[in-house]
Every structure is written in structure tokens, then in C-alpha cells.
Amino acid sequence: MSTLDDQAKEVSEDVADRVVETPTQKEGNQVDGSGGFIILFFFIGLIASLILGWIIYPKLLYSQKKQPIDFNHAIHMDLVDDGCESCHFFREDGSYSGVPKLAQCIDCHEEVQGETENEAVFVQEYVQKQKEVPWLVYSRQPDCVFFSHVVHVKTAQIDCTQCHGHIGESTNLKIYEENRITGYSRDIWGKNMSGYKKNSWDRMKMDDCAECHAKEKGMESSVQTKKDACFVCHK
Amino acid sequence: MKIDRRSFLSFVIGGAAGTALSPLPWKLTDDLSIWTQTWPWVPVPTDGEVSYVNSVCTLCPGGCGITVRKIDNRVVKIEGMKGHPVNDGGICILGLSGAQLLYGQMRVREPLKKVNGRFKKISWDEAISEISKKLVELRSKGESYKVACIAGSDRGTVPELFNRFLTVYGSPNFIRTPSIQDSYELTLHLMHGVQGMPGFDVENSDFILSFSSGVIDGWGSPVRMFKANSNWRDNGGKVIQVEPRLSNTAAKSDKWIAINPGTEGALALGLAHIIIKESLYNSSFVNNYSTGFNRWKRHVMDGYSPEIVAKITGIDKSVIVSLARDFARASKPLAICGRGQGWTPGSLKEFMAVNALNALVGNINKEGGIWGLAEPDYINWPELEMDSAASRGMQEGRIDGAGSGEYPHAKYLLNRLPEIINSAEVSPVQALFVTGSNPCYTLPDTASVKKAFERIPLVVSFSPYIDETAEIADFILPNHVFLERYEDVPPVAGFQKPIIGLSKPVVDPQFNTKHVGDVIIQLAKSMGDFIANAFPWETYEDCLQTTLGDKWDTLVQEGYWTDSNFAPPAWAQGFETASTKFEFTNDEINSLSRFSPVKPEGDEASYPLVLIPYDSMRLASGFIGDPPFAIKTVEDTVLKGKDVLIEINPATAKKLGLAEGRYANLTTPKGSAKVKVHLFDGIMPGIIAMPRGLGHTAYDKFLAGKGINFNELIGPVEDTASGHDTAWGISAKLAKA
Amino acid sequence: MFPFSFEWVWDMDHIVFHGGLWYALNIMGLGMTYCIIKAAWDTYKGKGGHNH
């Protein structure tokens, strides 16, 4: 951060210099100055801005947040019978429970299990105080989105990894990178700033939903887009 | 190395090119637009598990079943309960706004005590002990009868707890707020010999003759009446509305008959005249199951010929005659009365005249008719043991004079109280409890009500909301709102079957409030001895559960209990009068003053117009004020900005030089107000109408300060027969402002 | 706007509309590019300035 600030200052000082200089230069300067020199400056500008845009900007844009508890999915997966749905279950009305509530955790974690420090903190800070864990949800979508897990998981039989990747096999939770402007996780735009994605779970923007809907569902119910209607994924 | 202008320009161009090739501008643009979609100051409702809780709405006496939709522990929406005998899924505008009365700004969030004119926080224990001390002091002075309680109802455990407390404390002054219930109860008592409330089998009637009753404007149990109205539409039932103004009921009725206000009783007697004259009455009922017919007939035949009635009511003679014939010839005709939503009792003789119509056509105690429903009998608490102080206090007459002297039949006469207090040297009421009511708003002549209340040294309000009465109280001990508390809901206004509902806590109390039942129990316990002993329950919930006994489980599960086998008693058994017959008249009735149209207060010369109130479903005018959603739906021809619009016939307006939307000064003998004018063809010339439910000074910013409270402009007019308030309007003057 | 955006449909409406659009944008873009490059070339060749 500090480096950028400094740079910015330098640049602005440069500008100031130039501005003061300009009126004094007058016509005399017009003829000199070699073409190569100019091109060099072009490249300096080009590279500086590329660095700014590709490297510094992402650093500035995302804040790094640690999860309150470093949850180990892998361990839990070994212990449960029903895969992801053991904890991330469906309610009877077809709604999806999402991130488990403390009440579910307490079923097993009434007492400290194992010896990790994480576990101790969890039981002390949350279980005993009956406080919900403020999990940071990597896949949290904007409020305007209606995502039906039941349709995707039960009806279309889509594997959880298709969107969520292999988080179920992870032993710890990665740093949550929050977009300072939008407040959403970096996982929505994708780790790659250019928006390039290798895996189906690398990005969770509307176009990714639309792409799959066009391919798999082949609906043409929208009069405007000849694709799936807006009021399918939006509320 | 010299950096000149061109180099710099080159640098800038390079920078621009690089920036364009980097994600910065594109992602920033995208993110900024996402930022506008998730502005931090726009709330995002949290998701959670959906659950539904069945309960009963107690915002009005309608007793509708509600299904409350919750997300985790939040009330998100209130819906009508499907299958509930009263409302079967339907719900009124006030019930729908109920969640706003739970979370709104009008809530009193903790017990408050007025110190030097301003409310200060106080703990529950302190508040109760201070009140208790004051009560003990009064009692020890032998002034226990100077304690009074004003309640919105006298049925159900909470009013009964108050009543019990007062009794064992030594005061007969439990007072119910006035409504048409007073008049109907008296009518039933005198004519049917039944102690109880009327049940109207409106659903099965095929001809409704309504004397200014707001059948679909909130009369009775509103949702039930809406449903009945739709039934009539489907099944060919007829509704005739007799009313000076084209109310929604009048507009939706099959025929609207405009009548001079206050003369409805005369019309009823006029109809009776024709029915008798043309022998259209049900002779089997009249001859075998009624008494006093001939005596009453004379009175009707002498005084109420169509010509006379036409003159009094302003209705064409032929209309009266054909109406009488249609009514009598319908298979299940039902005449009902009580103006608007029934907030004022009205003239007893008018009620009796209307009820006599039902008797004439024999539509009493049978399908599609009216019958008396006995008082609910589920509250069977242990006999009270009274000490001498209590007995002494109970022997004092009621402060409002009800039940003795001039007013032998009235149970409660709250309308008389302000005058009594204001005219006494020292207020005869030294301590006042107010629960489930807002007399400083709902009683006529609010200025004198407030003045009287200010003369009472101790006023305790149990309102969960900061209403007008709470504002002038010395203590506010906020009750839970209906979504936070248990309470039994005794039979519903006008419902034809005995039914008990149970209001349940849907969410935990949001604030530091306490169930009013618990407060009374705690208060009693703090006073020791007989008083404490009269309340053998730990908590109100305990009391309620014990009281309801075997009905408790049904109530918790279903939300209501109803006597499904109930049928009205047959004509032979239906009347508990001395004659065991329906009594058109008897000595007692005869001794009361005769029917005469009630004149509005004020002289015609200075007040050439007549101001009447009207009720609207969109404006809660009872002890609860309109929540934000409800007030939002009020039309701009009723309320514009902070101004109320007065309905006036264009012809009358023209005479007064008033135009649509213009300001005018409205003056009555009781007060004056600046109002706007709304030209409305549906109102009789010479009459102006104003909605009830506006002009609150308390509540939240969404309601306070909007419009004028009709009750500020009217005073009570005592019914010579019963002592109840019978004012239906007041003389008024309207002038350009 | 682009064939990969959600709203794009391969139909006449889009082809005609965006065809026109891209045609205009290209003329402007290419025209300006031509002018700039030619101006740079001319300058390099020593044209312009006071002497015209």
C-alpha cells in the first residue's frame, strides 16, 4: 500500500513540475526531442499502468479476512454418512439450510473434541456462549439472486463440486478475500483478475449460471433473450 | 535526461493504453455497479428457517385466526388462518400490519414513570411497589372505591383479573369502553331475557336490512362480514343499506336508501307499521312466542304511519312501503343496526325497534336470524373472600352511576365519567387503570376526557403503545403486544356460535415489557392478605392454563375452541324473560322514555350543517392506531399531507363557496379545526362527513399529527332510556379558510 | 453488446443492430487510427509546423 502511495506522489510531483515548466518552454522546444525518447516514455507509462492494474489494484481491492474458526471439512467428511448433506441439509420445504447453525454443531461439540486449539476456541467462544459463528461464506451471492439448491442437487443431480470445488476435501479454510467495494468474496469474480476460468467452480458470476442454463436446460422462455427467464434465478 | 511535454504526453498515452489493457477500469466499473446493488444502507433481510405459528389476532374484537410466518425468530408476515371458523384465511388490513405493531416505533420499550411532566425509566419492581403503596394508602383511608379501571372488554381472563382485583380491593368501578355491545346487550336483556351478546347468523340470511351499520366497513367481525357479503353476492342475498352517506357498504349493497341521520329508529318503526298493517308479520311467532305485541302495535300504528316516517326520515313513502314488503317477504330477513363499526352505543329504543323487526318476521333464534349467546362460562375462579374494607368499598355506588337510579339497566357508563370528574371538587377517581383501551382518543369530547384524566392523581396505563392515554398517564406499564403474549380471546363480536380463541406468544418479547396479567397478579401479591389470596396463581400463564382446563390443549393446538354442536334454542325455550316469550314491550320497557330521533348537539342557526363520522377499514379508529402500512393506503381524498378532507355534497359546497381541496374552518359546539374539502356526491346535502381514526397526537411519526380526531369535535349525548352515549353526529359550521 | 454477453441472441435483430453499430465504430476507429498514424508519419517526414 505504502509503495503505491509513494508512487502516486511521485507521479503527481512530476505532473506539477511539468505544469510549471510548460509555459516557459514555448516554441523553441518543438523541434528537438528524439522519437525513441518519446517511445520510451510510452512504454514506461504502459508498464507502470499494467503493474498498477494487474498487481497493485487487486491487492488494494481485496481485504484478507480469516475465518473465525479454521474449519476442517475433510475430518468431518470422514465422520458423516451422508456427505455434504449431512450438515448442509435440505429442509422439508425444499429450502436449503446453508452453513450450519450452532445448534447443529452442538450435537457433537457440546464438549471439546480432539485437541486442536481451534476446537477449544470454538467450544469456549461459541458453544458455551451460545453465539453463532460468523462464518464468511465464499459463495455468498447478492440478495437479488434466488438459487435453488434443491433443483440443482436433487433434480439435476449436479455435484456440489461443480460450483463449490473441492472444499469438502479441504483440511483448513482458505483466507476469505473480500471485495472492498462490493463486499462479496473474491470467489465470485474468480481468483483470476482477467476473469479466465479453468474449472467450473472458478467463478460464480451470472454469466456462469447462464452458460450452464443455456447448455443444460435449453430453455427459451425469455422473450428478450431466448434463454432461461430472469425470474428463475432472480427474486 | 530531460522530460518535456511530449515525453509526458507519451507517458500518459502509454499509461492509458496499459490501464485499458489491465482489469482496473473494467473491474472497477463492474464493482461500482455491484456496489450500487448492495448499498450498505439498504437492508438485506437475513435468510433462515421458515415456520408458521397459529394464533389469534386481538387488535379488534373480531377474533380472527392468524398464521404468523416467521424466519428464524423474526415475524415476517401475518396471514389469515385457513380453516378458522371466523375468517377462514382472510385477514383485514390492520391484522396484516400487525408485525409493524410488534417492531414499530410506537412501542413502549420499558416501564415508565412520569416525573415533572416527563417520562423516566423505572424498574418493574419499583413501579409496582409504588403503585401498590398508593393503593394501600387509599384503601386504608377507606377510599378503595375511588379506584377505577377502564378496559376495552369485560370478557376473558385479563379483564376478569382486573375486575377481581378491584372487587377484592373494594371498588365496583370496573368500566368497559362504550360500543354497540352496550345497546345490544340491553336489547337482548330486555326483549329476550338473555344476559349475553347477540349472535347474527348473517351467512344464512338472504335479506340484510342494515340501519347505518358498516356491514363491510368493519361492523362486527370485519373479515367474517366480508366473507358473508361475498356469499350474498354468490347466492343472491340482498343487502339494503339505510344510511345518510354512500359508505362502502352502501355502494356495495343492492340498494342504498339515504336517510336523515339519527332517524333510523323511526324508519324501523315505520316498516313495522306497514308490516303490521298489511299483516305481513310472522303470526305464528308473534301470536305464540311473544308478549306485549298489542301494546307495542298501538304505539307503532299511532305514531309511525308512512307519511309521518317519510317526513322524519326524508325517505319517499313508496320506498318505505316497498322496503317493508320486501323485508317481510324475504325468507330469512335480518335487520341489524349500530352505526359504522359500532363505536358508539346509540339509542336503546332504536336498537329495540330494529330488533322488533326481526321479531315481527319471526327471524329470531333460527337460521339466518339473530339470537342471544349466553356469557362464556369458562372462567370459574374460586369464590372471593372479602375483608371488611373490600365489602365496604363494594357497597358504594359506581362512580359512573350505572346500574342504579336513573340508569338501572346500564352496566357501564364511561361516557358520563369525564363530566362527573370535571364537575366534582375533588376527583371521585383517585387512581385509574387503563388497559386495552385508549379513552383519551376514543371517547367523545376528548378535551374534557383529558382534563378529567389529568385531575386523577394516579393514572396507570398498560398500553404496549404510546397512545394518547399513555401519554397523560403517570405510569406506563407496557404490556406485551399480541404476538408476544398468551391471552384468551372470548367470543367474537356478532359471531353466531360460542368460540374461544387463544392468542399465543409467537416471538419472545422484544422489549422490557410484562404481561398485564402478571402485573396484576404481582400487584395483588404485593398487597398481601385477602387480596393476595384472591390470586392463587404464580403467573398469568398458570392462571390461564388452569382457567381453560381441558380446553387448553385444543386451544394450543388449534388456536380456537368452538362448540360445534351449538344451535340456537327454539322459540319455546329461547327466551328467559318473565313471560318466557319474546317481549315486544313490557312494563320495564314501557317505563323507559319512548323512541325519538336523537337531535345533534348545537343550534341550527349558528351551525347549519351536520357533521357525521364515518368508519373505514383503512383507518383503525379503536384503541389501536393505524400502523404505517395501513395509513399508507388511506386515499388522498381522505388525507392529504397532514390535512383531513371533509366530505361535502357539491351542492352544499357551492352554497358555501367551497371548492375541492380548499381549506375550510370546521366548527362545532365542541371545537374547531382546519380541514380540507372533498366534494362527494355520495353524501346528503347539508351533511358533512369526516373519517374516524385520524388526529392522533401519540403513536409514531407515521400517524401522529395527521388529520383531526373526530372525537375532539363531538360531545356525548345521553340516551334518556339507557344513559349510554347516543350521539351520532353534531351540528357544525364550515367556512372558507 | 458482445456475442458472449447474456442478452445476445443470434437473430436478425441483433445482427442488423449490432452490425450497424460495429460498422460505425470501426469506421471511426479505423479512420482515427489512419489519421494518427499518417500524421505521425508525416511529422517524421518533416511536414507541418510553421512552414506548412
Added chain:
Amino acid sequence: MKQEKAKKYGMVIDLDKCTGCGSCMVACMAENNVPFREDESDKLLSIAWMRVYKLTNGKPFPDTDICYLPRPCMHCEGHHGHSPCVSVCPATATDYSEETGIVSQIYTRCFGCRYCMAACPYHVRLFNWWDPVWPDGMEKSLSPNVSVRMRGVVEKCSFCFHRYQLTMDKAHMEGRRELEEDEYQTACTQACPAGAITFGDLNNPKHTVYRMVKPDHKQGGKPKNPKAFRLLERLGTNPKVYYLTSREWVRSMDDNYLKNESK
């Protein structure tokens, strides 16, 4: 996945039964997180997806009559889904679904040009002139099923589409693809104490609305029911909200007519 038969959700409102009580309006507000402000008496600034108009016959006392006309979004089908508003939206923020017949409005897409408001003759489209504000604590009554609209966008009645989504979830959970008639009902329909509103699939012969306004092909597709009409049908908006009335003067207000035209 097999495509189900297209639905055409529509509404029939019986004006003879409507009492003008306002329940539908508040049911809608409470269901759809509609904001409220201190002064809502300027109805042209007030947001109410369902608005009840008060019609008068204009006759002097005592022949005056009034009738209430609840007006949700008509979800016009127009010509092949080109309702007046859908085709004009420059950013595809509003759309017509052939699957349900519902005109959708996506608040996060809308950038507030208000062209759709100019296009809609029913004034069902409402603009958020202000930031929505819930006094402290009142945001607790907000429903998570409907997104809250920010300032600067247009909103309108959605036929409570979120209810469709939720019941569809339930159906999928139970392995069904089709909904029962009573499973998906709008908030106003459910709340109406007079039972004046009926909602359902106009394409489904099993649904009540279908029977109520069944088209008569001999009459050019107008409903057989002589009491039925739609608002401003002559404009070609092809709305999916039908009204029933037995009053002739109300009927004459369903559209604009020239003097010499007989209804």
C-alpha cells in the same frame, strides 16, 4: 429435462365482491418488503404494487355509486410476450417469461431510465425516488424471499413470483414438477377477506381462473362470461388480469370508447 407445458398465470378480480378494504395492498406491502414513508398521501410518489382505485359513476346524490378497482401489474402478454414495458427496457431489466407468463423486473439490472413507466398505461411501474428506510427495528419484518429495492430503480408487482420459486423448491424436494392450484397463490389473493381475487393458470382447465374467464373463440377470444373484462384491452396490451362486474357503469370504464361506439 422435459419441458413442462407453458403456464399463463393470471388473475380474476370480482369487483362486485371487492369492498375496497385495502387488505390486498397491505398484504402485498408486507409480503414484498415495500417501503413506507412518513407522508404517503401523494399517491403518485407512493409505492404500492397493488393499488385500489376508487371509481365513481359521476352521478349526483342520491344516484351516486362507487366501485373499487384493485390494480396489480397486468402482466401483459402483448403480442407474443411483447408487453408495452418489456420491449422498451433498454437494459433487459424486464422480461416476459413464456414459461409462466410473468413480467419480471430485476431491480439490480434496472438503471432507472423510467422508460417502462412511460410505456405502461396502468401506472403499475413505480420508481424508488427515495432510499428505502426502515426505522430502527422494523427491518426485522423484512422477508428474505424478496430483495429490497434500492433508490433509483423501478419496481412493480411480480405476482409474488418468489412464492412460485419457494413452492417449486418444495415440489422438487418431493420429486414433483407440477404445482397444485392452491400451492402458488399471490399474497393479495390469499389475504383478500372478501375472496374477490382468484389466481391461477389461465392455460390449465383445472384451475378456477380458467373456468371463470374461459375464452370464447366465437367472440374473438373474449371471455364467455359476460361479466368479465380486461382493462384497456383495445390498446393491445393483452393483460392477464381480468375483472368481473355486474354494474354497467363500471363496465363502461374498462376502456376508452368513442361516443358512437356501443360497448
Added chain:
Amino acid sequence: MDSALIPRGVKRCPTWQFILGIVIVGAVLLWGVFAMLLCWIKGLNQTNMNTAYGFAIWIWADLAVIAVGGGAFFTGFLRYIVGKDELKNIINFAVLIGFICYSSALLILAIDIGQPLRGWFIFWHANVHSMLTEVAFCLSCYFGVLCIEYLPLILENRQIDKVPFFHNLSHNMHEIMAVFAATGAFLSFFHQGSLGGVAGVLFGRPFGFREGVLIWPWTFFLFTWSAAACGPCFTILITKITEAIARKKLVKDNVIELLAKISGWMLLTYSVAKIADTWYWATVTAPSKGFTLMDFYSNNPLYGIWILILEVGICGVLPALILITDKGRKTSFALWAAVILAVIGVCLNRWVMVLQILAVPVMPFISWHMYFPSWQEIATTILPVAYGIILIMISYRYLPIFPQEAELNPIEPPTYAEEDKQEQEEPVETQEASNAPEPEMQPAEA
């Protein structure tokens, strides 16, 4: 002080006068900017728009400003495509006016939309069936063209022109200007039309709706036509005003007259078409939707049939007749009156096609909607006027906008080196046009 920047061979007012002018107009501009910021920060509740008036004065201003800015494309079209070479003497100014009009239009749109930060959705998520999309695309593109056309003018500033690259760039751009102009004309044809289409496609609004060909309603063509007719009139009007204020002739009469003549014929044919359109609409289109013509012009306090007569007759046919006659064009008063009427006419037409559409009740049980703009709306609408005046002041002072100026107003000593003396240069660029003398040009020589 700024003499080095002033073009050769012409005289300009003293700097202090110039700055004073800028400051006065600048104050108005700042007022507008303040109102604009209010609208952005507090939202559109600052306006008097409402559910009935989703479009209001801004959209009218937008349409009007684009219509009168149509002079740029049409003059360009005549000059470069048709080959009316004389028009090269006014094309610069036409371009400048067009540039001002279009940039103002874009600015107003940016204020008008509820979510300015999402404005780009109209491009990215374009719905090609919406006339507004067409407007947005063509408007932005054409604004690009105007920038391209305006750029060489800037480059011709005495100082900038000294830079060989800029000189060459300007030269090269002139070389292929015909291509740009053609593209501009193409784009303009569509966006002027689409603006008409905006109203014409509203089949829920019988007052605005028109039949047409394919996807284009008749208003599409009428708008293009009227912009082509009235745009040049506005160019002439502003030229005349500028001349009046500068108190010298800037464009030769034959140029003005040529443009006026073409405008006149355009306006006449437009008026005929408009009358035909109105006739068809009043007798066929509207009645099919249950409306008579008078339904649209009665029962309200403002919109009467006078508005139609004023628009089509007094501000349409009348100026057209003046402009097509040689005498009319040559009579100063008549020319002034004609161009003013034509401009009023086209602005009135745009008002009617935006605001009257919304004022007319469509549901039979509602009444007319009346509207008056809030001060914020007025200020933001005046903002572009102030901005335009400032831009004209600056451009006139420093750029060779009028190629004939030097010829028409020769300066005594043909050298210009000593600009310090101010002679009796008239006060230039005070925005009051009203008190300027009749533009019977007295060449401003000593």
C-alpha cells in the same frame, strides 16, 4: 494577455471583458452543477417527477437539444455528401453547436437516470428492441463523431497548430472528414429517428403511438426530418446571435441563405408530412383505441388544441413559407422570425411528444396529470445552456470557427503582432442577446 492564442487576422474583446463574461455565465453553470450534485447525491426525489411523470423536463431538454443540434449532421451531410461547398463556411460552427448539444444531452441523461453508476448497462446488456438502446448507441457514437469533427478545430488553434504532429493530424482528419460525416449522418438518422420512436412505439399511450414501417413508427421519420429541418435553423439562429453580440458579420449571407433555403424546404415537406401524420393519427390510429382528437386537447388546464396549431402551423408551415421565399430569406426580420419559430416549433414538438403523452390519462377513471419542474430540474436544464455559452465563447475567441471572419472584417494594420491596443472592439460575449442591435452588420472597422 492571451493574444498568442487568438487566431490571426481577427479582433477579440479585451481579456477582462471575456473573463467577466465567463464568470457571469460560470455562476449560472455552478448553480446547475450544484443542482446536479444534489440529484446525484440525494437522488431523484429532488425533482418533481412522479409515477405519472417518469419522463419530464430533462427528457424534453434532451430531445430538444438533440433536435436543434441536428444542424451539425445535416450541414455536414450537405457539405460532404451532397457537396454544397459553400457550407464549409458555417460547418465549423454547426459542428461546435452539435458538440455542445450532444454533450449536454449525454450529461442530462447521466443526471436523469436513477442509477448513474449502472448507466453502462444500456450498452453492455443492450436490449436491441428498445428505441432507447438505439438512441444510446447512436447518440454516443455520434458524439464520438462530433468529437472527431471538433478535434481538428481545436488543433487549428494558433499555438497547437504549431506542433507539426497536430497540424498534420488536423490536416489528415480534414482529408477524410467526408467519411466521418457520412458515418455521422448515418448514426444521426437513426438516433434522431429512434428518439421519435421512443414515443411512437408506446402502444399503451394512444397519444404517442403511431403506426409505421417495419419496427419504425412514423414518428421515427418525422423526428429525423424535423431535426434536419430545424437543426440548421438553430445553427443560423446561434450564428445570428453570435454576430449580434460580436457586432460583426461572421458568415456571408449567401451561406446563410443557402442553408435557410434548404431548411425551408425541409421544414415545408416536414410540415406536410406532419399534417398527414396527424390527420391519420387523429382519424384512424387514435379512434381505434377509443380516443377522438379532442380527447387529447380538452379537460385540462394546459393542453389545448392551440398547442397543435402553434406547433404545426405557426411554428411549422409559417417559417417554412418564409424560408422558401427569396424575399423572406433576405429580409432580416423575417429570417430571424422564421428561424426562431422553427426552433420553437421543434422544441414544442418534443415537449408534446414527451410530456403531453404522460399528461393524457389512459385509464378512463383517472384524470390529467399536470407537472411543474422543481428548481433542481430547472437548474440542471439551464446548466447545459450556460455550458454551451461558455464553450462558444472560448471556441470563438481562440479557434478559427468562422473562416470568413477575417475577410469580412479586415483589420487595418494587417500585422497582428501588437495586440495590446484594444481599439474600439465591442464588448463581446455577454450573454444578453436581447439588447444587441439589429444585425444589419456594420463591419467593425475603425
